Amino acid sequence: MALESKFSEVAENKFYSLAYHRFLSEKKLMGSKCKKCGHICVPPQPICPKCQGSELELVEMKGKGKLVAYTVIAVAPPLMVEEGFDREHHYCSGVVELEEGARVTARILGVDLARPEQIKIGTPVTVEYVEAMHGGENKTLLAFRASS
Amino acid sequence: MVQKKRKLGRGVAIVGAGLSKFGVYPKGVKTTDLFVEAYNELKESVDKGFAPKDIDAFYLGNISSDLFERQVHIAPATASRIGLIPIPTVRFEDACAASGVAFREAVIAIASGIYDIVLVGGTEKMTNLDTSHVTEVLAAALDPDSEVLAGETFPGIYATIATAHMAKYGTTVEDFMRVGIKNHHNGGLNPKAHFDVSIPEFMKRRAASAAKKGLPEPHWADEMDFLHDPAQNPIIGWPMRLFDCSTICDGASAVLLVAEDIAKDFTDKPIYVIGTGQASDYYIAEREDITSIKGSKLAAKEAYEMADVGPQDIKLAEVHDCFTIAEILAMEDLGFYKPGEAAKAIREGEDRLDGKLPINMDGGLKAKGHPIGASGVGMIVEVFKQMREEAGPRQVKKKDVSLGLMHNVGAHGSTVVVNIFERR
Amino acid sequence: MQKRRKLGRGVAIVGAGMSKFGMFKDKDSKDLFAEAFKECLESVSKGIDPKDIEALWLGNFSNDFFMHQGHWGPIISDLIGLAPKPATRTEGACAASTLAFRDGIFAIASGFYDIVLVGGVEEMSKRPTEEVTEGLALATVPYEGRVGFTFPGVFGAISTAYFEKYGATRDHLMNVTIKSHNNGRLNPKAQFNVSVRDMMNSRIARAKKKGEPLPAWKDEKEALWDPKFNPPVAWPMHLFDCCPISDGASCMILVPEDMAKNFTDDPIYVKGIGQGSGRGLHAAPSLTSFEANKNAAAEAYGMSGLTPKDIQFAEVHDCFSMAELVHMEDLGFVKEGTAFKAVAEGYTKLDGPMPINTSGGLKCKGHPVGATGVAQLYEVWEQLKGEAGGRQIPNKDLHIGAAQNLGGTGGTCTFTILERR
Secondary structure, three states, X not given: OOOOHHHXXXXXXXXXXXXXXHHHHOOOOEEEEEOXXXXXEOOOOOOOOOOOOOOEEEEEOOOEEEEXXXXXXXXXXXXXXXXXXXXXXXXXXXXXXXXXXXXXXXXXXXOOOOOHHHOOOOXXXXXXXXXXXEOOEEEEEEXXXXXX | OOOOOOOOOOOEEEEEEEXXXXXOOOOOOOHHHHHXXXXXXXXXXXXXXXXXXXXXXXXXXXXXXXXXXXXXXHHHXXXXXXXXXXXXXXXXXXXXXXXXXXXXXXXXXXXXXXXXXXXXXXXXEOOOOOHHHHHHHHHOOOOOOXXXXXXXXXXXXXHHHHHHHHHHHOOOHHHHHHHHHHXXXXXXXXXXXXXXXXXXXXXXXXXXXXXXXXXXXXXXXXXXXXXXXXXXXXXXXXXEEHHHEOOOOEEEEEEEEEEHHHHHHOOOOOEEEEEEXXXXXXXXXXXXXXXXXXXXXXXXXXXXXXXXXXXXXXXXXXXXXXXXXXXXXXXXXXXOOOOOOHHHHHHXXXXXXXXXXXXXXXXXXXXXXXXXXXXXXXXXXXXXXXXXXXXXXXXXXOOOOOEEEXXXXXXXXXXXXXXXXXXX | OOOOOOOOOOEEEEEEEEOOOEOOOOOOHHHHHHHHHHHHHHOOOOOOOHHHOOEEEEEOOOHHHHHOOOOHHHHHHHHOOOOOOOEEXXXXXXXXXXXXXXHHHHHHHOOOOOOEEEEEEEEOOOOOHHXXXXXXXXXXXXXXXXXXXXXXXXXXXXXXXXXXXXOOOHHHHHXXXXXXXXXXXXXXXXOOOOOHHHHHHHHHHHHHHHOOOOOOOOOHHHHHHOOOOOOEEEEOEEHHHEOOOOEEEEEEEEEEHHHHHHOOOOOEEEEEEEEEEOOOOOOOOOXXXXXXXXXXXXXXXXXXXXXXXXXXXXXXXXXXXXXXXXXXXHOOOOOOOOXXXXXXXXXXXXXXXXXXXXXXXXXXXXOOXXXXXXXXXXXXXXXXXXXXXXXXXXXXXXXXXXXXXXXXXXXXXXXXXXXXX
């Protein structure tokens, strides 16, 4: 079959979504850097959003950053309910700005869920990888832990 | 219904096209990433190049990433993958006519004056679900209160249409098979097709794999014999068999549309959109004539009148062959042949690449595949290539490719869109 | 650089209708759209023959998911006797019906059609809450959902960023809720046509009946700070910061400007339209602004030649109280970082300098996702024509109104400016 290699090519393309999640399962946080304008994206983008360039390289993030936005969720969606979160057991999701400049959304660990108003924007955080089972599938989820 | 003759405020042309490989991609591959594949090919196809920053809007057809991938709002997500944020993006859904409609909407938008350059396409990743769940998702395009409750599925509905056509006009099971043979012949010449395998090639492979397993080698006299073999071609919903049905698969398609007056900035061979028509229809039980899709006739009429041409002027066409019977219906509803006479033309090979009126030069939905949201624009990609004489081994034999047509149907005709193209 | 947009010919609205919004056990999408369509036809003052409608654009978010039914364009067109005319479904998450409205405009401006019907419908209430939450979360960006973000969660994160940047607090969000409910109370179509005070009184009456200790709230703020009355959903988003789950439908009839007077002596003209797209939280240039909003506003202001100062009132997409503040700033109604102060000073009240969400907003009116866009335009239409009853803005010279609609978590935004001449 002609072009049959395309199926695995697309599945393995390092700038596409599947690969990003595969890297997470290897405890690697990957981004893309545009060779033309230097813009960094996490997750990797196949085309640069800034200059529309198609020449990008893969870069591994160091995994350090600071918290720039967060929320403490009391009404959990089914996948999180599966993990044991509910109205009595909240969790925190947030936005982290990495040292490299790009931002990611992630679970936030090591913060006081009982006192959300006291969680500080700007708190330094370090990457952690959470293994979870969602709908029968093993997943590695991106999380960051607040430094105490 | 009194139909007005439609006109557009300004003309529109296609200047680039791209297609991903159609087929079954591994689970978890995203619809949005599939579109990048089509877009990358489109970029290379624009002869004089273009600046992505000049694209004014992005229109996307997709039937149900909601249910296939648990993701809605994929138009901006797709635009984000190809670096086009923050331009306007819209997703259209009209069952299997999703991207045919998206294309038409883009034509109208450019004609309205609000946009000059619009990227249009379709993408679908169906195969994360197993076949029975996919069937269920597709059945969501049928009417909830009557058809779904009656246990109807698409093969069933089109099979009903087939038996009616056989009864009324004497169309035979072999006529359906001829459509499949022709489409697979074309598909065999199309590396992008899901089943880029002709029937003779299929026969060879099946025989070879039987030999390998140490089983008695099957022997068929010819393609018809093969297609009559229930072990190779089981019945899905009589008289529709496996090889009468288009395939569930994944894929993406894209074209670049621009206002007529700037088309030559992109290529010396733009393909102009000179007619577009759309109609909607509903309950199968309410139809006066099951052997015809009224929506096809109305959409075609609107498009022909706008283009100021008739079916006899069309040189080649891509039509919606979700099932082989649908191709026969289209050939009649679009006015290429009188009702009941398409089968005769097929027997005489008029629909082949070397025939009087080639149909589904890329293998059709049958061989090329039917990743639903991508199909409509996928047809347009083929028409574009054929009319620019860039279809390689699939290029139609005739010299005059100046007028082409595409026909895209949603569900069993509840939406139909027809577009007519011209090369000047 | 943004091009200045223009349309081949002008477009006017000559009729509009909206169903009651709410959670209906006994009404489905077809019933709701029929209700809206009936009102729409009746609202065309010189009358219209429905047979003259040439095409339908219908916005719907995901009846596929909520009702396991797709292809609503032809279903609705068949219901209202439009078949076999073309019916197209548009989807842009919560902006779905504004996209339908826009495509109806293009169809007329292109010369293709003269009389079109645009609208939206959504039926969300028949599923349990977790499934609806899941359904809505389909419109968040995948990278958000995977790490536990829900819709309220995304706006919760935007809130913490906004609080930190500008010094706003939950108290400021409560001002939005109180104002919206005071307006919603006056809207007979609203899902919650009650004020916060009304709800407090009901709660007190219920406690009395049950012989329970009575809540001792001094005012609305105290009630809203009480987690038993206003529990957290995704801190700092609490119940009263969030729009409800709803069913409903809306529609409008559009015609070319030069035909409008055949249908009514008081058409409402489309003065400017704009749209934009955006990315998830992780890729958004700013956490306290929607790039899609800015693009949409720039297009609409550019096309109309108007500035924010010219807009006299607006419906904005208050899926969450925080969103209302962000939209006010993105659309230029107030300076960046000052919306929370303006609301505290009563700037956006019904009788204030710049009334926002006179309908009660999504918070009170309800948010049947696919129907919201055109329902917002319906409110602007009512206000401009002086037909908003008890919630009519007390300004004799009302002639420019606007509606801003947001899809998902900023993936799509639209901005529409309407004019009465």
